[in-house]
Amino acid sequence: MTEQSRIDIRSVTKLYGAVRAVNDVDLTIDGGAYCCMIGPSGCGKTTLLRMIAGHETPTSGTISIGGEDMTTVRTGSRGTALMFQNYALFPHLSLTDNVAFSLRVNGVAASERRDKAREMLDRVQLLHLADRVPSELSGGQQQRVALARALITNPKVLLLDEPLSALDEFLRLRMRVELKRLQNQLGITFIHVTHTQPEAIALADQVVVMDHGVVEQAASPRTIYNRPHSPYVARFMGGQNVLTGTVQSAGAEGTVVESKDGNLYDLPPIEGAKPGDTANFSVRRDRIQISDTKGDGRNCTEGTVVNIEYQGTFVKLALETGTREEFIVYLDDDAYYAAPKAVGDKVHASWAPKVNHILVGANNSTGTPYED
Amino acid sequence: MSQSTTNRRGAAFYLLATFFALFVIFLYGPMLMIFILSFQGPTGGLTFPMRGVSTHWFHDLWTSSRYGDLGGAFRRSLVLGGLSLAITAVVCLFAGLAFRRRFWGAGPIFYLSIVSLVVPGILLGLGISQLFQLLGLRLAWWLSGLGAHLSWTLPFGLLIMFAVLNRFDGSWEEAARDAGASPRQVLSYVTVPILFPGLIAVALFGFTLSYDEMPRSLLTVGAKNTLPIEISNMTTNVTTPALYAIGTVTSAVSFLVIATAFITIAIVQKRRARAKGKSA
Amino acid sequence: MSGRSSPSGGSLAPYLQVAPLAFLMITMVGIPLLTVVLLSFWEFDGIAVYPAFTWANYKEVLSSPVTLSLFLSTLKYALMTLIATTVVGFTCSYFLVFHVRDLRVQIALFLLCTIPFWTSNVIRMVSWIPFLGREGLFNSLLMQAGIIDQPLDILLYSDFAVVLTYIHLFTLFMIVPIFNSMAKINPNLIEAARDAGASGWQILWGVIVPLSKTGIALGSIFVVTLVMGDFFVVRVMSGGQSASVVSAMKNNIDQLYYPVASAMAVLLIIVVLLMVTAILRVVDIRSELAR
Numbered sequence: 001m002t003e004q005s006r007i008d009i010r011s012v013t014k015l016y017g018a019v020r021a022v023n024d025v026d027l028t029i030d031g032g033a034y035c036c037m038i039g040p041s042g043c044g045k046t047t048l049l050r051m052i053a054g055h056e057t058p059t060s061g062t063i064s065i066g067g068e069d070m071t072t073v074r075t076g077s078r079g080t081a082l083m084f085q086n087y088a089l090f091p092h093l094s095l096t097d098n099v100a101f102s103l104r105v106n107g108v109a110a111s112e113r114r115d116k117a118r119e120m121l122d123r124v125q126l127l128h129l130a131d132r133v134p135s136e137l138s139g140g141q142q143q144r145v146a147l148a149r150a151l152i153t154n155p156k157v158l159l160l161d162e163p164l165s166a167l168d169e170f171l172r173l174r175m176r177v178e179l180k181r182l183q184n185q186l187g188i189t190f191i192h193v194t195h196t197q198p199e200a201i202a203l204a205d206q207v208v209v210m211d212h213g214v215v216e217q218a219a220s221p222r223t224i225y226n227r228p229h230s231p232y233v234a235r236f237m238g239g240q241n242v243l244t245g246t247v248q249s250a251g252a253e254g255t256v257v258e259s260k261d262g263n264l265y266d267l268p269p270i271e272g273a274k275p276g277d278t279a280n281f282s283v284r285r286d287r288i289q290i291s292d293t294k295g296d297g298r299n300c301t302e303g304t305v306v307n308i309e310y311q312g313t314f315v316k317l318a319l320e321t322g323t324r325e326e327f328i329v330y331l332d333d334d335a336y337y338a339a340p341k342a343v344g345d346k347v348h349a350s351w352a353p354k355v356n357h358i359l360v361g362a363n364n365s366t367g368t369p370y371e372d
Numbered sequence: 373m374s375q376s377t378t379n380r381r382g383a384a385f386y387l388l389a390t391f392f393a394l395f396v397i398f399l400y401g402p403m404l405m406i407f408i409l410s411f412q413g414p415t416g417g418l419t420f421p422m423r424g425v426s427t428h429w430f431h432d433l434w435t436s437s438r439y440g441d442l443g444g445a446f447r448r449s450l451v452l453g454g455l456s457l458a459i460t461a462v463v464c465l466f467a468g469l470a471f472r473r474r475f476w477g478a479g480p481i482f483y484l485s486i487v488s489l490v491v492p493g494i495l496l497g498l499g500i501s502q503l504f505q506l507l508g509l510r511l512a513w514w515l516s517g518l519g520a521h522l523s524w525t526l527p528f529g530l531l532i533m534f535a536v537l538n539r540f541d542g543s544w545e546e547a548a549r550d551a552g553a554s555p556r557q558v559l560s561y562v563t564v565p566i567l568f569p570g571l572i573a574v575a576l577f578g579f580t581l582s583y584d585e586m587p588r589s590l591l592t593v594g595a596k597n598t599l600p601i602e603i604s605n606m607t608t609n610v611t612t613p614a615l616y617a618i619g620t621v622t623s624a625v626s627f628l629v630i631a632t633a634f635i636t637i638a639i640v641q642k643r644r645a646r647a648k649g650k651s652a
Numbered sequence: 653m654s655g656r657s658s659p660s661g662g663s664l665a666p667y668l669q670v671a672p673l674a675f676l677m678i679t680m681v682g683i684p685l686l687t688v689v690l691l692s693f694w695e696f697d698g699i700a701v702y703p704a705f706t707w708a709n710y711k712e713v714l715s716s717p718v719t720l721s722l723f724l725s726t727l728k729y730a731l732m733t734l735i736a737t738t739v740v741g742f743t744c745s746y747f748l749v750f751h752v753r754d755l756r757v758q759i760a761l762f763l764l765c766t767i768p769f770w771t772s773n774v775i776r777m778v779s780w781i782p783f784l785g786r787e788g789l790f791n792s793l794l795m796q797a798g799i800i801d802q803p804l805d806i807l808l809y810s811d812f813a814v815v816l817t818y819i820h821l822f823t824l825f826m827i828v829p830i831f832n833s834m835a836k837i838n839p840n841l842i843e844a845a846r847d848a849g850a851s852g853w854q855i856l857w858g859v860i861v862p863l864s865k866t867g868i869a870l871g872s873i874f875v876v877t878l879v880m881g882d883f884f885v886v887r888v889m890s891g892g893q894s895a896s897v898v899s900a901m902k903n904n905i906d907q908l909y910y911p912v913a914s915a916m917a918v919l920l921i922i923v924v925l926l927m928v929t930a931i932l933r934v935v936d937i938r939s940e941l942a943r
Contacts (some may be wrong), residue, residue, distance in 0.1 A: 053550060054550075055546055055549070055550070074549075075549050075550050075552075076549055076550055076551055076552030076553065077552055080550075081550060081551075082546075082547075082550045084543045084546070084547055085543075086541065086543060088541065088543035088544050088546065088547040089547075090544060090547070090548075090562060090566070091544075091566060091644060092565045092566050092568075092644055101548065101551050101553075101561070102551030102552050102553075104561070105548070105551060105552050105553040105554070105557045105561065106552055133644055135644070149547075149551070150550075153551065153552070384751070384852070385751050388743065388746065388747035388751055389747065389751070391743055391744070391747065392743075392744050392747045392748070392761070395740060395744055395765075395823075396764060396765070398820065399765070399768055399820070399823075399824075400768070401783075402776070402779035402780050402782075402783050402820070403768070403771075403775070403776060403779045405779060405782055405783060405789070406775070406778065406779040406782060409782055418781065418782055418785070419782045419785055419787045419788050419789070420782065420789060420792070462672075463672045463673050463676065464673070466668075466669040466670070466672065466673075467669060467670050467672070467673035469666075469669050470665070470666035470667070470669035470670035471666075471670070473666050475666040475667060475670070477670075477674070478666075478670075481670060481673065481674050481677060484677045484678070484681055484682055485673075485677055485681075487681060487685070488677065488680075488681040489877075490873070490877045490924060490925075490928060491681075491685065491877075491881070491921060491924075492877075492880065492881030492882075492883075492898050492917075492920065492924075493881060494881070494883060494898060494901070494902060494905075495688060495881070495898070495901070495917045495920070495921070496680075496681065496684055496685070498684075498688060498905060498910070498913065498914070498917065499683075499684025499685050499686075499687045499688040500680060500684045502684070502687050502688070502691055502910065503683055503684050503687045506687065519676070519679065519680040520680065522676050522680060523676070523677070523680040523681050526673060526676060526677065530673070555665075576770065577770075580769075580770035580771070583772075584770075584771065584772040584773060584774070586773070586774060586884065587881070587883070587884065591905065600772060600774055603772070603774050603775065603778075604774050604884060607774065607777075607778055607888055608888070615778060616778075616782075619772070619775040619778055619779065622772055622775060623771050623772065623775055626770055626771040626772065627767075627771070629770070630767060630770050634763075
């Protein structure tokens, strides 16, 4: 199963007039993987998904599924099934007929397709509603029908276009679990487009972060979250503070970077870095301590508390440090309430040198930073 | 879905309701009157009082030779209406689907349709009849007449189709293609069934607009007249309640068609949304 | 409908789909109108029409003092009908949208207003004759009530009868677009205006009228063009005493003066198009239709 549901995207570009919706993308999605494509709206993730589904044709480049070139193969005969954002259930057909639709267009006999559709509806626990029409269902039920309709074709690849965005928070979390379980059972490739970071992190084996038609980073969720490629990825995925400084000394033992306000940071070696270069790096928000007294001036920053949010398991502190972005610190709630701060307090934040992570990529855009 | 914000009806409501009621009487009153007068007794005249009640004038219509070829005109109008219905529904369906995308010439075709609505009908009739004359073609109700009717029904049908397609989600078609449907299957399994109530509305316009069309027909039907032309001739020649009788007959046909269309739409809608109000 | 093209549809599809409409519109509207324009430059010797290029037809039409009075009387009818149908159409739509609470009742009443559209105009016109005539219902009612001694002659075969028939025939062309515009107004806007302390009249003039503008404009186009294009109502209901541009044109056609009729037609189209453009200048209808 895994080999025949692998997807290879090679130098794919999609132009809408002069707009490059997808720009020279190379991407491999392993067979049987749960892949989440994430990015701000207009980043090209949906276009890429629709090209895999065959609803758009790339302007150039190739898309292979299971090693077979599918770039121009008609949708519906390339082993993919797309679940639409608004589900696109046929309003005039009963649930049975909705689910049986692909069997009907492929000439399966009425009684056989009816049985298969009912079997599939049973699987998504909607058999008791088999004769209803979609408008009589709740959003969560509609979503399961859409899923059943997509899966009845036995696709090698299931494509999901923001499948959870129309659901309320509670249902979203439940369906998330169901999707993951289903993917484990079926063992086929899922490609799931989303704009919600926790959704991508929680579900995916592989997260693809996109911006302006380009894949910024494609990696496991842990890598994306801990070792973002560029300032953009760090900001977009959240959980990191992005800092900038000038290289003071570079060598095999490490790089020392100085920030505008004179603090020094010990970074791992950067290949090809010379003193005077600009370096971006990130610091995880939950690996930072604060104190009232100034430290040794290394791997630290000072700021004024501008906001305090209690988040249940931790406390989120926003510091104004004189840069464009607020510096965010997540503190353990017990530790914080032992010595609480007030808005306007001046605090010193510091962290261990190993927390510093170099951001190699050049994309320094703000994106739409995710705040949790 | 209450639009009004106060719970008690104010004086404005009753004032407006009265105005509306008067308007409805104004709209239907005169028609009702000729329906009644068409059952005028044999000695009765064009106005009240009724001199007995009879179906004399209906019989008179079909038996007397005074009224020309009414039966033939009636038949021709029904045929033209049926043709317009079918052609309008099919042509406007496809044109409406085409106009969802941008294509070269979309603007000129749309504006030509609007021009056809705006231009005085008899003028267009003059153009069509003269064009046929220049081309050496004979005017015939089933060719030039039908063309003139279509110049009237198609633009209306197109505008209705636009309104219908406004509520049509293109992803239904994509979902069908995704399931492997061919273009023909998409059309017959998804697009047409979903649009069906709207198509009935378009067809209704196609029939009734053609069936009642007069100014465009006048110069284009050739030697054989349609019913509205016969009736309009009767308005100046006939001074008996037979005029009202033919009015009653032709209006009855119209109402029958309207009722059929409405009932069909209602049945389709009801079957689709059995759960009340869930689909807005 | 994201405007994206789909490969299975192909880029040729819209052309094939629109081809029948395009063919019919070009052959039955475009070319016939050009024929009328062409004909207006041809010569007529009292018996037959000859291909030529002459301004004589236009000179004849424009130099005739009758032409101006025809246009003026047609415009007079159009204006009177426009005012009356706007007032009636706006009032009825306003009642339906903002005072009828049950949506189903609202739709039912709306359909009640539109059903006559699908019936014969000729019959609806004829139906006024037993009402307005010398021995008609209206006169006998007035006489019974003792308001008048002699039946009124001006009821039928008069300008009054013409305009009344126009109002009867064309008001629903006003109601439908205004109703549509009003139905799109978010009720919250009215609430917000009320919260801000606006009175009923202020809401009407400050919120509802401006937001119904598109509907009024669309309705005005329909009513103006319908009145300007009519020859039948004005001929029958005025008893042959009044004329309009098109009824004069019809007379020319009946006498086979095709080139002169065509010249009048071209002038009329120009006037109608100018009026429509003027209305479109005030309100952008295309943006409304696109919604």
